[in-house]
Amino acid sequence: MEPGDHSNTKPHGTGVKIIWRDHADPADPAIYEEARTKRLFNAHKPEHYPIAIAFVKDAQEIVEVVNLANQLKCQVSVRAGGHSYAGWSVRDDAILIDMGEMSEGPSFDEDTSIVSIPPAITGTELVHYLIPKGRVCSVGHCHDVGLGGFLLGGGMGWNCNNWGWACEQVLAIDVVTADGQLLRADDQNHSDLFWAAKGAGPAFPGIVTRFHLSTRPTAKCMLSSGYVYPISNLENVLSWVPKFTSNPNGQIDVLTMASYPPGLDQLCVTVSITAYGDSEKLATEALEPVEDSHPNGTVAHWFSAPTSMEEQLEVTAPAFPNNHRYYVDNLWLKDNTDLSVLQPAFESLPTKKSLVLVQSMRPGSQGKLSDMALSMQSDYWLSMYAIWNDQDDDSRCQSAIHDVATKLEINSKGSYIGELDPRARKAKYWEDDHRERLIDIRQKWDPQIRICVCPGLEI
Ligand SMILES: Cc1cc2nc3c(=O)[nH]c(=O)nc-3n(C[C@H](O)[C@H](O)[C@H](O)COP(=O)(O)OP(=O)(O)OC[C@H]3O[C@@H](n4cnc5c(N)ncnc54)[C@H](O)[C@@H]3O)c2cc1C
Structure with missing residues (x-):
């Protein structure tokens, strides 16, 4: 993919589909607007304008987009399920990575009962995928919340008070870092990044391409x-x-x-x-x-x-x-x-x-x-x-x-x-020692803030 190749809707370079703001097809200006606001849950659309929207198919394409952002010295933002009411994925002058067209769906390992999911899958889709297997995961009360933002934020799901936070089901993540590496993070490997993936929400310094989750038997x-x-x-x-x-x-x-x-x-x-x-x-x-x-x-x-x-x-x-x-x-x-x-x-x-x-x-x-x-x-x-x-x-x-x-x-x-939207009201989101650790982890993994933090969050 060449940074100078600013084609609008055509497959781009090695294959990533990118819609560029400043090279929109004059014959069809709606294409950029549709890409910018695609799958946003809130009908009140944010007035922010990414330089491009990349519809990635897999983790390698995310690596390519992050590398492109590093060349262009611009930020990347992420849209998984699009459910953030404040429209965090839509940021001025960033490249928005839209995960809604990723080709690999969920998969289930019969031996371990671990389910692996792409971030844009919704709670309802995951529940229905697991029903024939007699298993269940903790998902949001609202049926179409995306698992990406939900799990990274902590995930207050059904029966959370007894089953625990949904992020506690996460056993490992596949993640693209700000310098374009694709890694597996879990308790043993890159454990600081894994720690942050369970509750950092829109301050997570990486792009999760896949979550690996434990499941539990469906309640009798x-x-x-x-x-x-x-x-x-x-x-x-x-x-x-x-x-x-x-x-x-x-x-x-x-x-x-x-x-x-x-x-x-x-x-x-x-x-x-x-x-x-x-x-x-x-x-x-x-x-x-x-x-x-x-x-x-x-x-x-x-x-x-x-x-x-x-x-x-x-x-x-x-x-x-x-x-x-x-x-x-x-x-x-x-x-x-x-x-x-x-x-x-x-x-x-x-x-x-x-x-x-x-x-x-x-x-x-x-x-x-x-x-x-x-x-x-x-x-x-x-x-x-x-x-x-x-x-x-x-x-x-x-x-x-x-x-x-x-x-x-x-x-x-x-x-x-x-x-909530930290621009509208500031609050405490992490205990002080956890916030300090998160700041250190962010500094280590994304010192240049290549990956957007949600607006209004001071971290
Ligand atoms: C009506 C409503 C009901 C809700 N119900 C619940 C609920 O029951 N329980 C609960 O816990 N929350 C709930 N939420 C909040 C919801 O979990 C968050 O808005 C969450 O961010 C939505 O995730 P998403 O992937 O759909 O959103 P998106 O808008 O796609 O993502 C939001 C942000 O999360 C980050 N992000 C998402 N995916 C990735 C990724 N793969 N890698 C890196 N960063 C990523 C990015 O910063 C992104 O901009 C609700 C929200 C609304 C508006």
Whole structure:
């Protein structure tokens, strides 16, 4: 590939398909724009303009693009699943490496039960790939989050409070470094890079071409209970939830959500509980204390309904619609915070499509995290999603979430890097010693910052 060969859509040099900004086909200017915004989840597209978008087919092509960036002395940015709401992959004057057309799909080793995946695969795609093998991996609650950014950020997946962070399933990565080497990093080899791959998120100083993940057997039984209340019952609900999340009887994953549920034209608070067990008896026993203690006043309610991971992904999908504008922020609550402080967050959804979630991280939050870049967690995690259609509502919707997040900072110990925009609000994303180590690792592997760090992140 020759740097001077700025053809637009034609295969380029050795074969990497590159769309150049300044050499766009005058007959079809939409080609560059389509490449720039391809697969971006947020309909609110970033106003940033890469010099080129490279649609890579494999790891060797990523090496070529990184070498080209080194020749041109420009940065590279990465798009895996395209789900970053802040559009981190789209950076002015960088070469955007789009991984959506990589040719090698997932593969599964029957002897070790290790699955190897390309970064652009979504949670739903991975779950469906593993079903016939009787295995499962931890994937995001939102069905089409890409595994690339999700795993690098830490990955708060289904049953995270019991199974651990999704990045803890990563056994090895294949990675292209800023100087264009293709390496395998794991516990034994380039272990500092491997450590960073588990939680550095958009500060990871490399480009992962493939993740190698452990899998677990599909839960023998998954059951779901749900309690939907009018928002007027919020206080009761927020004082009830900690009573059963602090003393779980078996593996339960608890989400408390403010939303306008489909079919109910009113703001509600829903407590949704999924139990995982080796038998129906065990999973039901995990749900019984919740059923027995739930406050009166539900407008809808189900108990111990059989479900599966694929069904849960399908059921939650409409809550995160595509082709909508999003603004997202999140906070780790300080331990022992009374959940009633969250009332303003639950009561001020800017639109009927917006959502506020509280994920209970107990009992996992009370154990010690493994040694990895990811280092922040607490008993409760608040995440807020403004979702809307009309550009005229941008500022109102953004401010609604931003203002609540800012007011709640006093109750927070930090934020999860995967679900906010550091340009909009600064927070603590890693414990101090982990941040220092990450800075050293970045300095070693990418001293010239060839690989873009997300905007607004000071590291
Ligand atoms: C509606 C919604 C729901 C979400 N739900 C969850 C959830 O349940 N759990 C959770 O943990 N997170 C969740 N997230 C956050 C999500 O994990 C992050 O946005 C993540 O970055 C998305 O990954 P992606 O590959 O799709 O994104 P992309 O936009 O493709 O990537 C984002 C950035 O990650 C880095 N990156 C991605 N792939 C690579 C790679 N292969 N090599 C190097 N760097 C890479 C790059 O800096 C890139 O710019 C959610 C976000 C939204 C908007």
